[in-house]
Amino acid sequence: MTVTRGMLVLFLMVVIGVAIVVTREESARAANRIHKLHGEQTAIEQRLWKLETDMARLRGPEEIRRRAMLMGLRVVPPAARTGAAADGRAH
Amino acid sequence: MRKRRSLRNAQVITVLVMAAFLGLIGRLVFISTHDGEALLSRANRQHRSVIPIRSRRGKIADSRGFIFATTVLRRSVFADPKIIPDKQEAARRVAAILGLDAVELGDDLVAAGDRRFFVIQRGVTEAQAGRIRQSGIHGLGVFDEPARSYPMNGIAASIIGFVSPDGVGVTGLERQCDEWLRGENGHKTIIRDAGRKAFWLADHGYRPSRDGLHLILTLDAEIQAIVEHELLSAVGEYDAESGFAIAMQPKTGAILAMVNVPGFDPGRYRDYDPERYRNRTITDPFEPGSTFKPVIAAAALAENVVRLDEVIDCEGGLWIVGTRRLHDHHPYGKLSFVDVLVKSSNIGMAKIGTRLGKERLYAYVKQFGFGEKTGIDLQAEDRGILRPLDRWDDYSVTSVPMGQEIAVTAVQLVRAFCVFANGGMLVQPHVLRAVLAADGRIVNDFSNPPPVGRAISEEIAETIKNKILLRVVSSGNSRAKLSNYQVFGKTGTAQIPKRGGGGYERDAYVGSFVGGAPARNPQVMVLVSVRRPDRSLGYYGGTVAAPAARRILARTLAYLQIPPDDPPASVNAAQATRPVD
Numbered sequence: 001m002t003v004t005r006g007m008l009v010l011f012l013m014v015v016i017g018v019a020i021v022v023t024r025e026e027s028a029r030a031a032n033r034i035h036k037l038h039g040e041q042t043a044i045e046q047r048l049w050k051l052e053t054d055m056a057r058l059r060g061p062e063e064i065r066r067r068a069m070l071m072g073l074r075v076v077p078p079a080a081r082t083g084a085a086a087d088g089r090a091h
Numbered sequence: 092m093r094k095r096r097s098l099r100n101a102q103v104i105t106v107l108v109m110a111a112f113l114g115l116i117g118r119l120v121f122i123s124t125h126d127g128e129a130l131l132s133r134a135n136r137q138h139r140s141v142i143p144i145r146s147r148r149g150k151i152a153d154s155r156g157f158i159f160a161t162t163v164l165r166r167s168v169f170a171d172p173k174i175i176p177d178k179q180e181a182a183r184r185v186a187a188i189l190g191l192d193a194v195e196l197g198d199d200l201v202a203a204g205d206r207r208f209f210v211i212q213r214g215v216t217e218a219q220a221g222r223i224r225q226s227g228i229h230g231l232g233v234f235d236e237p238a239r240s241y242p243m244n245g246i247a248a249s250i251i252g253f254v255s256p257d258g259v260g261v262t263g264l265e266r267q268c269d270e271w272l273r274g275e276n277g278h279k280t281i282i283r284d285a286g287r288k289a290f291w292l293a294d295h296g297y298r299p300s301r302d303g304l305h306l307i308l309t310l311d312a313e314i315q316a317i318v319e320h321e322l323l324s325a326v327g328e329y330d331a332e333s334g335f336a337i338a339m340q341p342k343t344g345a346i347l348a349m350v351n352v353p354g355f356d357p358g359r360y361r362d363y364d365p366e367r368y369r370n371r372t373i374t375d376p377f378e379p380g381s382t383f384k385p386v387i388a389a390a391a392l393a394e395n396v397v398r399l400d401e402v403i404d405c406e407g408g409l410w411i412v413g414t415r416r417l418h419d420h421h422p423y424g425k426l427s428f429v430d431v432l433v434k435s436s437n438i439g440m441a442k443i444g445t446r447l448g449k450e451r452l453y454a455y456v457k458q459f460g461f462g463e464k465t466g467i468d469l470q471a472e473d474r475g476i477l478r479p480l481d482r483w484d485d486y487s488v489t490s491v492p493m494g495q496e497i498a499v500t501a502v503q504l505v506r507a508f509c510v511f512a513n514g515g516m517l518v519q520p521h522v523l524r525a526v527l528a529a530d531g532r533i534v535n536d537f538s539n540p541p542p543v544g545r546a547i548s549e550e551i552a553e554t555i556k557n558k559i560l561l562r563v564v565s566s567g568n569s570r571a572k573l574s575n576y577q578v579f580g581k582t583g584t585a586q587i588p589k590r591g592g593g594g595y596e597r598d599a600y601v602g603s604f605v606g607g608a609p610a611r612n613p614q615v616m617v618l619v620s621v622r623r624p625d626r627s628l629g630y631y632g633g634t635v636a637a638p639a640a641r642r643i644l645a646r647t648l649a650y651l652q653i654p655p656d657d658p659p660a661s662v663n664a665a666q667a668t669r670p671v672d
Contacts, residue, residue, distance in 0.1 A: 002098075002101065003097065003101045006101050006104065006105055010108075027291070028291055031281075031282075031291045031292040032291075034292055035279075035281060035292065038144075038279065042164070042235065045147075045164065046163075046164040046235060049147070049161070049162060049163045049164055050163055050164075052158075052161060053158075053161050053163050053240045053242050054242075056157065056158035056161060056242035056243070057242035057243070059157055060157070060242055060243040060244075060246065060312065060316075061243075061246075061312055061313045061315075061316035061317075062243065062244070062246065062316055063243075065316075
């Protein structure tokens with residue numbers, strides 16, 4: 001075996017080693033990014049769930065009635081507004 | 092010569108390199124065969140962490156998608172007591188941030204010993220979580236966990252139920268449908284560097300969570316709120332112990348509202364007496380009193396033991412049968428069969444019961460679904476009390492037609508009245524409408540279950556509704572009457588039996604009204620029962636329950652935009668059904 005051949009073998013081994021390191025580094029970077037994205041996804045989900053709950057609370061009939069009263073509005077069923085006795089007044 | 096030396100040097104280097112590699116390979120073989128497993132598991136313990144990915148519990152929503160129950164992420168503070176260097180000092184600092192008792196927290200941390208996970212407080216604010224992180228106290232952390240939220244607070248609480256702090260259904264639909272709602276947790280396995288920083292997702296280390304299924308109910312949050320509001324008013328006005336009410340679609344058996352007063356807030360269930368968790372409309376049978384009379388009237392007409400225009404002697408208010416004395420609330424002489432029901436004569440009904448006889452009476456009571464569970468899709472339903480025929484005595488044929496010697500649940504009674512509203516069919520009461528996957532796909536469709544069977548003929552049902560129940564409400568000064576809808580129904584006032592038998596409690600009543608509207612094409616059937624009202628304020632069903640039922644019907648029909656039967660001349664139907672803007 002000549003020195004040149006020996007050097008070539010060493011060089012190839014170094015190249016393969018570097019390639020492995022670079023691949024591993026890329027994989028690690030990607031895994032880290034996935035991990036971070038999961039974290040972000042959780043944070044966004046948390047906000048989404050909270051907003052969804054807030055909206056459900058605001059859409060609730062009792063909450064609508066309460067806010068209407070605070071604003072000085074009367075929530076009246078449509079038939080009652082037309083003069084029919086849908087407000088339940090008995091004969 | 093020089094060339095040969097150079098060649099030898101190269102050979103020596105190559106041999107050395109090869110020897111080094113062989114040495115390394117040998118060492119590798121030695122490690123992996125000798126204590127490789129132990130080292131691998133130690134490395135895994137040091138570098139790998141399995142992080143659970145929590146599934147989201149399914150939502151529970153009404154028929155229009157308004158949410159009764161959902162899940163939010165709650166921020167909580169935990170400690171790893173094993174690695175906290177000074178527990179008392181840590182407790183002092185944490186308590187100051189979270190507003191806790193420092194001494195108590197310190198004792199708890201000491202008592203936790205070597206536990207690796209101890210929850211200090213659940214549901215902390217964002218600001219508190221930030222301050223905990225900045226404090227830099229070793230062994231302390233913040234984590235997120237799913238928590239159940241009930242955005243409409245107490246609305247429909249006894250049907251929805253609640254979950255324990257660890258997310259398991261305890262009562263109501265939360266418990267009954269736990270398997271559908273809970274979903275399946277996932278996990279991810281990450282590899283950490285020496286600084287415990289995650290830098291690698293392990294091979295096959297990711298399994299996503301599967302969110303729970305959503306429940307869509309037949310309840311309508313708006314109608315539920317209306318019924319709750321009106322029932323609460325009635326219970327308050329008559330200083331009653333409790334009350335319950337149901338609104339149902341008579342043709343499908345879909346429950347629009349189901350209310351128990353007093354109720355509770357499922358988000359703070361620990362603050363309430365567990366007695367309030369029960370859905371008493373299906374668990375607590377009661378004597379129906381006069382509300383039971385239309386059932387017997389239908390049986391009598393079906394068996395031709397009485398004619399509508401037949402006159403019945405009501406004995407001036409006192410009838411002695413054997414050793415038993417029967418009374419009417421008001422003394423009546425001769426009444427037509429229709430008036431026996433309109434005026435709710437006990438004596439008149441007792442006579443009709445006698446004509447029917449035990450066997451036929453029992454058969455029709457069963458045919459209307461009494462004495463058996465309705466099969467409603469809610470747990471803990473009671474079958475009521477209907478004694479077997481061989482345990483009926485000679486007086487049973489006079490007691491049962493008055494709504495005594497029998498106990499029914501609210502859902503049984505309202506379903507029996509649906510028979511008169513839908514042409515004689517015994518419908519299947521139901522609360523579940525559908526089960527949806529997280530992506531909105533329908534997994535199970537429970538809407539429109541087939542009817543259980545026919546209770547009476549269409550003709551008899553129409554007769555009872557139009558000739559009797561309509562007159563009960565339209566004649567006299569019934570408090571269930573509406574000016575623009577024809578309401579049909581029946582009141583009832585029953586005494587509460589003593590626990591363990593032996594007669595009735597003194598001055599303890601259940602006042603009820605069951606009815607529906609519009610009579611022409613019934614869309615809603617309502618039952619209201621007020622239990623143990625203050626007698627000095629009123630206790631008759633017509634006084635304590637009928638006004639609440641009237642207000643419920645009025646508001647519900649307006650909300651559902653049902654055209655009035657007879658709109659005032661100045662108002663046309665289009666105006667009367669104009670939606671709220």
